[in-house]
Amino acid sequence: MCTASPQNEKRPASERERGEVMNIKPLNQDFAVSPQIALADIPAIIAQGYKAIICNRPDGEEPGQIAAAQIGEAAERQGLRFAYVPAISGAITDANVAAMADALARLPKPILAFCRSGARSTKLYELVSSQNPSAPGARVHDVVIVGGGAAGIATASSLLKRNPKLDIAVIEPSEEHYYQPGWTMVGAGVFHKDFTRRTEAQVMPNRVAWIRAAASGFAPDENKVILSDGSEVRYRILVACPGIKLDWDAIPGLADAIGKNGVTSNYGYDLAPYTNRLVKEFKGGRALFTQPVMPIKCAGAPQKAMYLSCHRWEKAGVLNDIDVQFHTAGAVLFGVAAYVPALMEYVERYGAHLNFESKLVAIDGAAKVATFERKDGEGTRRVEERFDMIHVVPPQVAPDFVRTSPLAAASGFIEVNEATLQHVRYPNVFALGDACSASNAKTMAAARKQAPVVAVNVLAALEGKPPAADYDGYGSCPLTVEAGKIVLAEFGYGGKLLPSFPNWLIDGTRPSRLSWLLKDTILPPIYWHGMLKGREWMVAPHAIKAAH
Incomplete structure (x- = not known):
């Protein structure tokens, strides 16, 4: 249309x-x-x-x-x-x-x-x-997709590219669609927040039925999705990609503190501009950056905020007057060791103090005090840290209606085969994006690679055939270590390096100006005009070899 x-x-x-x-x-x-x-x-x-x-x-x-x-x-x-x-x-x-x-x-x-x-x-x-x-x-739709974010729209477009006659319904209550990887750049003053937003109607494929409602439950034994008003949507194949829940209430005081008193986060469309203003106006004091327990959307984003802030302070000549601390609930700086040496060079350059196994557990915005639960040789103890500015990443979990559904794994996320992204108990159910249980990094790049795989396997399932394509766990995290340079982390299951470019063009383990160009200029139009339109540039699905 x-x-x-x-x-x-x-x-x-x-x-x-x-x-x-x-x-x-x-x-x-x-x-x-x-x-x-x-x-x-x-x-x-x-x-x-x-x-x-x-x-x-x-x-x-x-x-x-x-x-x-x-x-x-x-x-x-x-x-x-x-x-x-x-x-x-x-x-x-x-x-x-x-x-x-x-x-x-x-x-x-x-x-x-x-x-x-x-x-x-x-x-x-x-x-x-x-x-x-x-x-x-x-009636019963051929395919019902729960979620109209990056994963859902890309999958719908990839399906329609292969079979324009499919009856597809997309369940999505939001009227707005966001390019969330751009929020780090908004917080750094590189993008304006409006650059990352379009209406949902602009990205919804014309040939799908858009159900403007929220899903509230799954009934996979009856092939139904339950909506928040109690009505039902029936399907032959279900594709579940409702995203991830940012659990601001999991940290006492955070929901009340965020967006004022120096408490910010690049994990919100309306919050990232506040990060930009705080960093721009910051002249000295203590700046804290936090990372919660995995999994989270884009595991590199918490430290991206730190690097880009430090680079601005360095250019402004105030970095020496700022006590920069990075508190991560994890035991390492980054989960794939090959990228750590380059990151550590910037940690040392900016004089940032690393605090491993240090989890934010409470915050008092008015008093400007953050409480951390920290592990050390003597066990676990609580430590209060004063701050003048703090960038917080909220804990993240599967949506409530996913965690309580028959589709959930023990983790709360939708339980899928990591290769085919097919549900392990319901063969007519597939999941991708942030809500699925696969152990890949939860990034837009992962959803971009997953969508064609799910599309091929959904079409096979509609014909009563087994999955025909598999996913290698690919994810990408462009680690913005300074304005103009990026460490382009690309990896799959088990931390295997999966570079998209030859080493002579982009060495992903080293900071690169070309990688910055990719993040700053090339990836946004690829998202809007490629991924969401079913154009599978550099992500063609890998066919499963037939057994002999």
Whole structure:
């Protein structure tokens, strides 16, 4: 389907030129909604395959609004069927629902319904579907994807690239989509936060049914996903990628302290700019950087914040007046030893003091005191540290509805085969991204590599065949050690190095300006225009060799 640019969406239907199409959003293969249409839109609607139009907008809602009868006459003259089912926003009646059900039953499909924004048409369709179990919205989807983040959108696009006729539903409540790897750069003053955000509608593939609701449970024995309103979505294949939960409440005092009194985090869209302001204005004192127990999103991000802050302070000539401390709950600086020597050079250059097995357990923002649980030769003890600025990374766990579901492993994450990403007990369930139990690093680069593998294996499962592709655990962590240089960590299961480039071009174990160019300039468009569009540049799925 064709979607309008943001500029076109803001223009009244009466002002759109011929060929400019409003924002059509399919809810499934039989039904789509849109804002107010213009007469000039009708040929494009026909070209997109629609057989009928339903107008859900009462005449006279606003000055200059085109009458439903005019649209109906023009539509039928060009071969489309038309129905006028007006409903008042916020006051939909049982009679409206009955009229909508009648129109849906008698009109040829696919059908496009419109109102002022598309919201009433969507609501009417949902009400009809909830009252009629045999309605199209209540049918079994070929594939249901839980989560419209990086992993979910990439998987949907990779599936549609291979089979455009698949009936795919994506369950995602958020209206916003974020390029989260960019938040480190926002905190460093390199990116503006708006650079990392688009609307969910901009990234949602046109041919999927977007269910704007939150999942609240899985019923894999019945092939159902339970939504937060109690309704159900049925599937032949489930792809679960609902992300990870940032557990701000796990550290007493943190939820109240974050975003003020020098307490910040690059793990939030609205918090990363505060990091930038704190670092820019910091002239001396104690700066703490923390890392919780694994797993977390992008294990290198906590120290990236430290390196980029120190580099700015170094350039400003104030680094010698700052006591920099890195507190990590882990026993090593980085989990893959090959990258540690280069990182240690920067730790020494910036004079940062490393505190291993030191876990943040409480924070008093007003008093500017952080409490750590620290292991040493005498056991575990609590230590209070004063701070003037602290960058905190919250503990991270599987979403609540995942941890309590039949799909969960002992870890709380969705239990999958690490190679095929197929659930170990439910063969028609796959999981990827931050919510799955695979031991890879939880990074966007990992999801980019996983999505094509899951797509190939989902298509095999739909045909009753075993998985056809496998995943090697690839993950990438561009460790921003200074503005302009990056240690490009790329590795798979077991810490095996998996470089994407020859060593003469980029030696990932050494800081590189070319790697910075990759992070700063190349990766964002690859994300928006490659990964989310099903373009599998450098991540083609690896085929499983048939046994002989």
